[in-house]
Amino acid sequence: ILTDIDECKEKKACQCPECSCKNTWGSYNCSCSGNLLYIKDHDTCISQTASQAKSSWAAFWVILIGLGMIAGGGFLVYKYRIRVSSSAFSYFGDVIGC
Numbered sequence: 001i002l003t004d005i006d007e008c009k010e011k012k013a014c015q016c017p018e019c020s021c022k023n024t025w026g027s028y029n030c031s032c033s034g035n036l037l038y039i040k041d042h043d044t045c046i047s048q049t050a051s052q053a054k055s056s057w058a059a060f061w062v063i064l065i066g067l068g069m070i071a072g073g074g075f076l077v078y079k080y081r082i083r084v085s086s087s088a089f090s091y092f093g094d095v096i097g098c
Contacts, residue, residue, distance in 0.1 A: 014038075018045040 007013040007028040008021035014030040019038065022029045030038045032045035039046060 014043065016044045019043075 006023045008023045013028050014021035018032045019030050032038045036045035
């Protein structure tokens with residue numbers, strides 16, 4: 001005979017204050033009240049707007065750091081080309097007697 005374990009009744013799941021638990025056959029479903037998202041790994045509810053704001057800031061910083069690296073790389077190429085160009089001109093100037 002198969003019996004279902006009621007995780008909600010035994011308080012094995014959905015322990016956060018904002019959580020509500022619904023037992024299903026062989027499992028359970030947790031949900032959060034209001035505008036909250038349930039995170040099963042941490043058995044907690046978080047604000048949907050907070051997670052959207054965090055991902056927006058993460059994208060902003062990734063773009064900003066990427067632009068900084070591109071600018072730094074461009075500057076290094078610029079400095080290297082000036083050094084190579086000026087040393088080439090002085091070499092050829094010495095060769096041709098300028």
